[in-house]
Every structure is written in structure tokens, then in C-alpha cells.
Amino acid sequence: MILEVRALTKTFGGLKAVEEVSFRVSRGIILSIIGPNGAGKTTLFNCITGVFPLTGGQVLFDGKDITRKKPYEITKMRIARTFQNIRLFSNMTVMENVMVGLHTRSKEGLIAAIAKTKKFLKEEAEIKSKALEFLEFVGIDDYAGSLAGNLPYGDQRRLEVARALAAEPEILLLDEPAAGMNPQETGELMKLINRIKEWGKTVILIEHDMKVVMGISDRIIVLDHGVKIAEGNPKEIQNNTDVITAYLGKEDIF
């Protein structure tokens, strides 16, 4: 088990956004979290990555408790994420965005930078070549020098993935990566996610596009009103009556 979530609860005032959600993720799989709008999927992500403090429960990564850790510490421990509403550093270049992603994988400090020590120059060169590799991996290395905010929408999504990959995570959390994409872009995204999986990373995915979810997931978790209502492989989820009820409502018989 690379990630274990135990009875995770998050309340905002009186609202229970996530209630006692538990699940386990084994290494190297693609796990999708689905559910209607407002089911608590993104809140769950924010709790795992330390953006929100938990109200209750525990998150274990590789057996280590990361429940009270800060976001940057969690990233350093090799969990990286993307955001539902793209959050790039718009006024930095595409290249620099990925270079920020490599922040935790480099260490030269202020004095080294000012003195331009050999070690510093070597590390900078490494950061640059690595950043370019990640851009090539997602296929936007042509844009390396342009501002991130000027990229077309689909490429901004890919840049977010590249930036998260640059943190060299074991687990990659993708929050609605296919949102707003056309079918062709979605197809390319599915390929990209599969390649990330082949690379040995674990991917946790929030997604509304059922074609993506059913096409690439190894396991699926369904949330509704903050509660986990189902878990299983795509086939099991498709036939689960609770899930159908959550999405389509109950069938009334007159």
C-alpha cells in the first residue's frame, strides 16, 4: 500500500464535506475518484496534500503519517498534484514553471547562487535539462520560452502535469485533468496518464469524463455527499445500484 486514508473527515462549520472516508491505494495503479458535483472530491485532495487541515482521521503515505504535514513537506515526500482550476505561474515561462516543480529536488542556497559556485552552475544546468525532459514527456517543449499564461488551454493542463511530475512524485494527484478538453485532447491525455503509470507512478484522478474514468482506471471510488458509497473496478462500479442512484436519482414507480 502506497497510500492509506483512514476515516478522513473534514467539516466546514456545520457542513460535512468529507465524512469518514477510508481507502487504500496500491502502488502503480490508476485510481479514479468520481461523484456528483459537491461530493467532496476536491476537498479530499486538499486534505491529502495538506492544503486543508483535517477535522479527523489519518493519512499514511508509505507507512508514514502525513496527516499534519504542510503542503510543501508533502510534496517533498513525493506526492504532487494539479489543480481543478488551472493554477500555473502565468507570468513565468513554461520552462520556469517546470523548474519551480524541481524546487524540492535541488538544494543550492543563496550564497552559492551569488558566488556562482561550480556546484550551483552544475545544479542549474541539471535543473534545466531535467525540466526540458519533462516538457518533452508531455509534448510541449516547443513552448518552453513562452509565458505559461499564453498557452492554449489544453497545453496549460499538460504543463500542470509536467510541473507536478518535475517534483518527482511517487503519487500524482490529478484534479479533473480532462475538464474543458475536446475529444482529441482527451484521447491524448489518456495516453499521457497511461505513460505516467507505465513509468511506475501511482495516479489518483478526479474526473467527470466517464470515457476517461472507465477507460484507464484500475480502481474507482465513488463519493456522494462526502461519503464513500462504492469502490471497485470499472465493471463493478458501472453495475452498482447505489452509484446509479447517486448519479441519476431513484427510479420512482407509480
Added chain:
Amino acid sequence: MRISLSKIKTLFFIPWLSFLSLPFIGAKGACYLFIGICAAGIIFIALRRVGQVRLGGKITKELTTPKLSYNPKYFIAVSMLFVLVLPLWADNYYIDVAVLAGIYIILAIGLNVIIGYAGLLNLGFAAFYAIGAYSSALLTTALGLGFWSALFVSLILTTFSGFLLAFPALRLRGDYLAIITLGFGEITRLTLNNWDKLTHGPNGISGIPVPFIFGFELENLKHYYYVVLFFVLFAVIVVRRTYYSRIGRAWLAIREDETAAEAMGVDATRYKFLAFSFGAFWAGLAGALFASKMRFVSPESFSFMESVFIACMVILGGLGSIPGVILGSLILVVLPEALRDFQSYRMLALGAGLILMMIFRPQGIIRSRE
């Protein structure tokens, strides 16, 4: 060319401003003002057009950043040559202005780290400047330290004061942070003004000794000019190198999106502390240079207006761009001197210039990135 409503309003604003100033400067003055503002406006619009033509408003597909129309190396070489030979022919008045400009360039570069890089709006930057100037003044007069050892200690003190201010400022952004820093600036000024025993209150501290270099007294203003020039170059090189490192990138990331920066593994708290301390360091340096140049410090040199003035240099020149910030400081120091004949209207012209700037080119004269 598309003209938006706000731009039409601006066009009406210019004659209106000239009309308002009619009773104060007479018909001729109002005409001059009108022509002056229009000319400035046209120049800015032209600059903007040129910028658009070059960018084409399209996505650049090249790996490199857009090329400049001139080779920066030649430009730097020529301007370096100019500043090096300036004291050979210029009279003391010009050198005096140049020394002052140099001190402001160091200040603006320091503030640029805080506002331009880390995106933390600081309206009390003169406080660090004051702490640098006063600690250097007190150490040299009351304790009898030499200029260099006093400089060293005052740099430590100012850097530490930047670190301290970062504590309350950490959780705040934007307007709230501006208010906190503004308060810090006022507290510092009032303390200096009222702590009679230590600072001699509004009378200030006089008799600050002239600095020595290797036993050589820098009494001549021309020699002092070269000391300031050295520190300006030092500041430019150090800040530039920091900017092009993972530290600079971390600052920019925090400025762009703090949540995303933290999700990428940047410890925002740490880097904010660093930005405040690092920025304050330069203010300390500028303060020490100012104190030994004037050989006198008093609280009135470090008012809120001073903070605003430095912030104007950074914003006018171009947030986050070192050449821009240098240009902004030069304009705001040299222009008022050049317009001395117009006395109080120069501030009016300055204000109008800033307003036009914010409307037509909010990124500043030189953008940090095109």
C-alpha cells in the same frame, strides 16, 4: 485601433487637469502643462504600439525569450563607460545628483526584491533605510567605529529588522500587508523622532565622519561617487544572480500563486522571510551610504513619502525588472532636478505622469518579461 471608454475618459482628463491648474500657473503655464502631458501620453502610446508590433500578440514558439531590438551588451558597455567617466567632466552638482541617484537605485533594487519578486506590497521601506542610516550614524559618532565596521554592523541590524517585520506580515497579503508595513514605517520614524537620548529627536545626528578606504579619506565627492557606483554594481550583480536561481524562481512562484507554489514544494514562509531580510539588507546599505554622504541624518528624511517615492521608482520602472528599476530611479531623481525651475509643478507633472503610466503601461517602462 480600438478605443475603449476608459481611454476616452483619459483624453478628457488631460484638458480638464490643465484647466484646473489655470488659476495657479496662468494661461501660458496651463498650455505648457497640456502640451507636456499630451506629449508624454503620445510617447507612451507609441512605446506601447511598438511593443505590440514586436510581440504580434501571438504565442512565441521559439525556445528563447523574445529578442531585444538592440544588443544589451553594447548598451551596458556604453552606459558603463559613461558612468565611469562622468566625474571627469561633470561639475559637483551633477555628481551630487548622480550619487543620490545611486543610493536610490540600491534602495529600489532592494524594494524590487520584496514587491517585484515576492509580490509583497511594502509601503514602509523607508524604515529599513532609516535603520541603516541611523545605526551607521550612531555607530560612527557615538561609538567611534570606522565606516566599514559600522556598515557591517548596520547591515546585520537592518537585515534582522527585515526579518522581524516578516513575522506579522507573513499571513497577510495585498492591502493588509501594505497597512502593516506602512505602520512599521511610521513607528520607526516616530521612534527616531522621539527617542531624544539616543537619536537627538528631530535635530538628528550630525558630524558623521567621512569614510576611509585603505587610509585614504573620501572627502572628495568624486571619490565617493565611485564608492557608490561600486555598491550599485554589487547590488545589481548579487540581486540578478539571486533572481536567476531557485530562490528567485521560488519568489516569483509565490508572487504568482502562493497555493500552487506550496504545492510545488516551495516553503512560502521561509522565502517570505528571506525576501524581507534580503530586501532590507539593501536598504541598510543605502542608508549607511546616505548617512556618510550627508554627514547628517534626521527623521524627516525617512517619512512615508520617502517609502512611496521608492515604491514609485519600482512601479514606474517596471516591477521585477532590474534595468527597469534603475531607469525608474534615474527618472524620479533626475527629472525633479531638471525641472527645478518649475518648482512645485514638477510634483504635479510627476503625479500626472504616474497616472498616465498606470493607464497605458501598467507593467512599467521596462517589463520584466515580454
